Amino acid sequence: MSSFGRLFRVTTFGESHCKGVGAIIDGVPPGLELTEADIQPQLTRRRPGQSKLTTPRDEKDTVVIQSGTERGVTLGTPISVFVPNENVRPQDYSEMSNVPRPGHADYTYQMKYGTRASSGGGRASARETIGRVAAGAIAEKWLKQKFDTQIVSWVSSIGHVDMPMPALNISTSTPLFTREDVDRLGTLRILQIPGQTEAEFVKSIDLKAPAYLDTNNVVYNRQGDVLPTPANLQALLTDDLVPVRCPHPPSACAMATVIRECKADADSIGGTVTCVIRNAAVGWGEPCFDKMQAMLAHAMLSLPAVKGFQYGSGFEGTRQRGSTHNDAFCTGSNGRLNVVKNDAGGVLGGITSGADIYFKIAVKAVSTIGQAQDTVDFDGNSTVLEAKGRHDPCVLPRVPPLVESMSSLVLADLAMLQLARENYF
Amino acid sequence: MSSFGRLFRVTTFGESHCKGVGAIIDGVPPGLELTEADIQPQLTRRRPGQSKLTTPRDEKDTVVIQSGTERGVTLGTPISVFVPNENVRPQDYSEMSNVPRPGHADYTYQMKYGTRASSGGGRASARETIGRVAAGAIAEKWLKQKFDTQIVSWVSSIGHVDMPMPALNISTSTPLFTREDVDRLGTLRILQIPGQTEAEFVKSIDLKAPAYLDTNNVVYNRQGDVLPTPANLQALLTDDLVPVRCPHPPSACAMATVIRECKADADSIGGTVTCVIRNAAVGWGEPCFDKMQAMLAHAMLSLPAVKGFQYGSGFEGTRQRGSTHNDAFCTGSNGRLNVVKNDAGGVLGGITSGADIYFKIAVKAVSTIGQAQDTVDFDGNSTVLEAKGRHDPCVLPRVPPLVESMSSLVLADLAMLQLARENYF
Amino acid sequence: MSSFGRLFRVTTFGESHCKGVGAIIDGVPPGLELTEADIQPQLTRRRPGQSKLTTPRDEKDTVVIQSGTERGVTLGTPISVFVPNENVRPQDYSEMSNVPRPGHADYTYQMKYGTRASSGGGRASARETIGRVAAGAIAEKWLKQKFDTQIVSWVSSIGHVDMPMPALNISTSTPLFTREDVDRLGTLRILQIPGQTEAEFVKSIDLKAPAYLDTNNVVYNRQGDVLPTPANLQALLTDDLVPVRCPHPPSACAMATVIRECKADADSIGGTVTCVIRNAAVGWGEPCFDKMQAMLAHAMLSLPAVKGFQYGSGFEGTRQRGSTHNDAFCTGSNGRLNVVKNDAGGVLGGITSGADIYFKIAVKAVSTIGQAQDTVDFDGNSTVLEAKGRHDPCVLPRVPPLVESMSSLVLADLAMLQLARENYF
């Protein structure tokens, strides 16, 4: 179905080639200052065309609030947001009509509904996520105001390039870098490097060099001014860069290279995104079925192309023994307890403990590729499919706003459920 | 909340130390033959005490159907199932009352609800899953009758011991082994090996030996009579074995060894469980928020101790390029299409394609361990916690029925939603 | 909340003075021919300004389908409908800002949300119902196609003027008059009567005259061409009439008179609306909580100004003994049974029996009146409130499309739930 959440509830609509996409957000707290300016930034981060590394489609994705606010303040009534489709070109997809694209939902939509949009994907298109992102931006603003909740996600791997992580267990004592850090540092000027060919540039990036790995820590400390990166990398950190959204410059550089190689090959590549949520209050999550991690997993796996979700120690944590995995408690602030480490990922028994929530998702390579593919048409006849339409070699840089938005929706809803409970007596 | 599903909907209740646990299952098809005998087997597989490798608690977990059937046939009305708690010993937990157990939900339950069961976990206990398993057994029976849907899961790793997988992409051309295979082959007689010490036995298992890896395939072919296992392993396949629920004997053997080592150390260990669903019809899953994988992830992450979920190619698949990841279509039977391989895991755009659904979940080590743990009490005072209660070194062998049951609940619900649609005109 | 329904689910948005109002309709059957032309007629029937008897506001209420269809056919994806607010005049309401209007929701909205729209009512405005009407029109089209379900409602009383009903128990052997009948016959030319003053005209209408009562039957037989009405009434049945939506001309005439008197007095008046649903299939309704009548009552009482709901024999039926109230069964067609009479109102045990569903709702007088009212402001200070804004003396003629739409939403949803069940084996 097209709705998500109980108290903070979003319902989305829209395909790639109809009049527009959007959402109704029900349950937004009344009295919240809210204008389009609170929503647009995440939409802009989400939209294609922002970078040479991603899709050439230049959709402006300008959001309009149609209801639920007056004089810039929410009324407590449903908020409708709308983003028109400005670049509708169904003819791009016309030739595919009888061939279900491998990896896409053309076949299953046709079988499920007995029809499908001419664009094939319809609601399986990434464009469907616009309504979510808009809704998430509202949820996030409220979470920030009420709880000072911070939600940051970044690209942690693309293909075989993994950003070195200090550890899976995020420590609450480390200042969390911000989305601005993610956008700023995770950027690379690929084509305009003066006096250097692409090959030379790529060659200069050596992830295995100890120097690079050492310098990573400085990123996590947010002290960009003393970042001791090599000269040629430092030079790249200027305003006209395009973002990979990996906050570790050497990794981001290598990732960008992978993306460009895929683009050159008319191919695509997947990756992972990591998200950290700081200042979730204690007590969020509704056992037994609507545990925090269950709702996050639901939310993440509802995003296009996501193939996996793990939180806390995740799959690797299954190797650990209980004696090392268990998070001992220690004294915290405000009469509450902390955990010494945080392999649990901020959740115990499905309920937030107050420690950072962190999780990672797997995002597969985009299914639309420029290469010819041997497949069959709907009638079972062999054919060769060659996409003519616009496509991204890698959507990973556009995924963080989706992850942050869906996280916000989950958190706001579970927070509200607990806020009710806190008033019971 | 305590309900799951829309049309096939289960609501559970019960803690470890109240009168009993159970569920109401609403939306069960009328006219289905159903008695306790359809439910008990999965409950028995789930319950502790079935093996020397797991918990010593011997709860009988005998289910009673309280409503919704007459003369062994369902009426279409809600089915209530009840399993009494026969072994209530709250005193075991009394001393823990002021110390939140590391890794457990004592702290978060107390903070969320302002109170908690004396047993600490309360609803975070694995005992809560009994209602789910009972409900799942009903769902599964219907799925089997209506669609011939088969759902099998097994332990695919414990600690660092991974069962070798032929590939992540399950092929529909290979007969799937059954739960009986899982229970039968995944067994080991550890203590009664004639003329061999435990150490000698363990030593004899060499997962790296090519001979072992070759012989693995025979397992997948279900031809147990020609299983060319080494003599000492073959000898183990008798009736008095205890199950690890890994269908690959050499792996199961090594896993059992790991479990016994943890038990000896008063420690615990995690692992993973893999599940395959065959004969899901085409068209199940409700985009955009209730995609098949989203509901499965929600269901799995709602289970105690589960830290991750991936389906199809999962996290490893993110390394692949689109050109190799995309599943090309080929001609299938009944006017439908197949996929050549199945990296998508049986789902395209959140909707089942008819190919096998397969996924893997991560299960962390049990939090209750016999070792003393340094921690603090609710007031923040340092203390040492040493569990006196009963506990399992490894719950993995008991997880498959949980996974199969929750999968059944997801599938039945999404199948029903699609069955409505198929009648629309 | 702003959503209604489970499988056929509408979510509405919009206040009187924001950019517009509308809805997302989720769960619409794919493959249904649908354009704005299917929705507009009911919106037009609903909108004010269609008659001299009702509000002078001339909002065009032109609907746009924003998503979910392609080439005039539904895709099975959410349908977004939007109707812009064209006549936003918030200044009309500015002076009321500190005085909660008696009978309105200004006070409760302010207390509930801590804020409210400057128009006072906000979502309590009748304009909120536009999204419902649009959604209902879609539901109704499908019901008509799939089941030949007919839904007709009409004004059955205004003030003390009751339309004479043949009986509360609608017989299935009588052809049901149509909406066109309701709109056409239930009309009166008030101001343009040639050669007759208003007073003379009103005087000529004598509801107690047997001649009038006898001639009523012809209306129910749909044989307008032989309608033996008195000459002065017959003369009124021309195209330029304005509708009261009472299908009984003498009653409609008297009702119109009541409305005009209220208008002259700057006052308002309530009434009742009766609805008949023919060709609901057998088996709709989901006990125990979502019985057909429970969902209809929920739907009707969610409409602004509705104060009561009764179905079948209703309140008067409570006077009857069981021996006279019980509907005996008789042989029907298609191997099904009929009921001899239908005091049950088409529902037994919450499930449709195949007989006509009929119900009546109470609609109170509009709260906005032109008369000065003694009341207090939000601070408790005595004041006199005199409405300057536009208002209707009687909304009853605009209620039938609301009733029909909400009925359609209930029926479609419950029908879909049963369609799933019919496919279970």
Added chain:
Amino acid sequence: MSSFGRLFRVTTFGESHCKGVGAIIDGVPPGLELTEADIQPQLTRRRPGQSKLTTPRDEKDTVVIQSGTERGVTLGTPISVFVPNENVRPQDYSEMSNVPRPGHADYTYQMKYGTRASSGGGRASARETIGRVAAGAIAEKWLKQKFDTQIVSWVSSIGHVDMPMPALNISTSTPLFTREDVDRLGTLRILQIPGQTEAEFVKSIDLKAPAYLDTNNVVYNRQGDVLPTPANLQALLTDDLVPVRCPHPPSACAMATVIRECKADADSIGGTVTCVIRNAAVGWGEPCFDKMQAMLAHAMLSLPAVKGFQYGSGFEGTRQRGSTHNDAFCTGSNGRLNVVKNDAGGVLGGITSGADIYFKIAVKAVSTIGQAQDTVDFDGNSTVLEAKGRHDPCVLPRVPPLVESMSSLVLADLAMLQLARENYF
């Protein structure tokens, strides 16, 4: 479906002739003192066999709390309640098996589910309401503790006997009589009247005598000790009386007579129940679809045999003009406003205003009667049905606990939704 509510959510199960009936109540506030003693009284008021006027079945309906509490305090986890069926006699119904009983749900259950319980009604039986009453008792206890909410309902008519109401608009300045008043005063010793035949007694009751009408007021003032009733009526007010649950003695007496007449005729009779809710906080109700009155109507119409619902001025109020219907505001206490009268019934725009909520429901005559009825069997063959089973001539005296319980469920749920909102900033 079998669930009701969002945050305070009940799911029921059970038929007349299975092992028992009950419910799971999810969302109960943790820390609430709760034992069976809090639930049993309303169950006892609900159960048949309590009076000579109602059914002879003597089911004890003893409730057991199976989960969710510890040491008499709720844990915040689901509470399971169970009431065994002690008097299962399916053979009573065996002869009816091929004849759908007129007015019952046998036919529609059979058509909807393709099967039905041998008892015919199954879930359409009044016994299904036990789970609701138990759940409602918990909700009510919390409402009383948190808001001092009082909920009282009584029989306001049986057949043609209407209890004279001071007015439909309940005034908040009048002390509300209690359930104890309802049970105590609304009682009549019918058979043991010393020195008077039944006929003489009935004859002595003259509802039209002004003396009686005057004395009614004293009932509403709760001053039973000065009740100036005629001597023969006063004498009846002793402990061994049987309750009609009408708090107006003369009316109760006349009602009892009607019931006995129906019993003598092997017939049954309907009536109405009025409910008043005092101290609902301001702000409950969730527009636009889940308005307070919509949820109450849904709840009431989900009860067996209920044919109508009206609140505030109801159907009669539609005769009023706006100028007389509108409730002007006046200064209240605690910085809040009151309404001068309360035709709105305590709700404005779907949201509680703080004034008393009051509503009335219509309950039809019980369908099971002892008289022979001409009808047809499932195959359409004419037959005569004569009920042999136990049955009540009038269920009205047992309806108040159902109404109070369903009201409590609605109020608790909507209160919780608003409590969340009050914590938003």
